[in-house]
Every structure is written in structure tokens, then in C-alpha cells.
Amino acid sequence: MVTATRAFGCEVLADEPTPSPISQPGAPVVWAQTRTLLLDDESTAYGCVHCDYVSRNVLSIRPHLSKHKPRETRQNGHGSNGHAVNGNGSVAALLAQLGTLNEVTKDRDHWKTRALRAERLVKAVRDAVGGKA
Numbered sequence: 001m002v003t004a005t006r007a008f009g010c011e012v013l014a015d016e017p018t019p020s021p022i023s024q025p026g027a028p029v030v031w032a033q034t035r036t037l038l039l040d041d042e043s044t045a046y047g048c049v050h051c052d053y054v055s056r057n058v059l060s061i062r063p064h065l066s067k068h069k070p071r072e073t074r075q076n077g078h079g080s081n082g083h084a085v086n087g088n089g090s091v092a093a094l095l096a097q098l099g100t101l102n103e104v105t106k107d108r109d110h111w112k113t114r115a116l117r118a119e120r121l122v123k124a125v126r127d128a129v130g131g132k133a
């Protein structure tokens with residue numbers, strides 16, 4: 001799928017990006033995906049950079065370009081936001097893992113506290129029996 005090489009029965013002589021009407025002097029803005037096609041009858045047509053869609057109306061190219069947008073940005077269609085769902089799934093899984101990690105950390109601290117208390121108890125017992133326990 002490439003820009004048309006023939007349009008309206010004419011051969012395309014030149015294929016250039018289209019200067020946008022929002023261009024400012026010294027700050028040109030071009031629609032790279034809307035090609036200005038110079039035909040061999042010296043007329044001008046406009047074409048899609050992705051396929052052979054052509055129109056005499058420059059403004060009809062931009063709506064057409066939405067056909068070539070990546071699936072992820074579409075509102076409907078199967079798997080259209082599969083990427084995002086997977087991404088969210090990964091984040092959710094990560095958060096779940098972090099939650100588990102928190103529990104483990106809490107648990108570890110709990111056992112550490114108990115271990116320290118037990119150590120102190122053992123020391124107290126040792127002290128009580130003259131350090132010979």
C-alpha cells in the first residue's frame with residue numbers, strides 16, 4: 001500500500017507533503033501523511049501516504065487517515081484495547097505482588113520482634129541461673 005501513482009486518469013508526476021493551512025511564515029507546518037500530487041494534466045490532487053486513496057479535496061484526506069490508525073486507539077473491535085488491558089493486568093499483578101511483599105515484610109517484622117523477645121527471655125533466664133543455661 002503506497003501513495004497512488006495514477007489518479008483521475010492521469011499519471012502522478014510529483015508527490016509532496018501538503019502544507020497545512022495553519023502554517024505560519026517561517027514556521028511551516030506540513031501534513032506529511034496528506035500528499036499533494038501533481039498530475040500530468042497539471043492539475044493537483046491529494047493522496048494518502050499509506051494507500052492509493054486520492055481526492056481532489058485536501059480536507060477529505062485527513063478523515064481518511066483514521067483508517068490507518070493503530071488498532072489500539074480505536075474505540076471498538078476485538079482486541080482493540082488488548083494492549084491496555086494487558087498493561088493494566090500487569091500493573092494489577094505488580095500491585096498484588098507488592099501487597100504480598102508488604103505482608104511478608106510485616107510478617108518478618110512480627111517474627112523478628114518475637115525472636116528478639118525470645119532472645120531477651122533466654123538472656124533473662126541465663127542471668128537468673130547465673131549464665132550457665
Ligand SMILES: [Zn+2]
Pocket residue numbers: 048049050051052053064065067068
Ligand atoms: Zn489511506
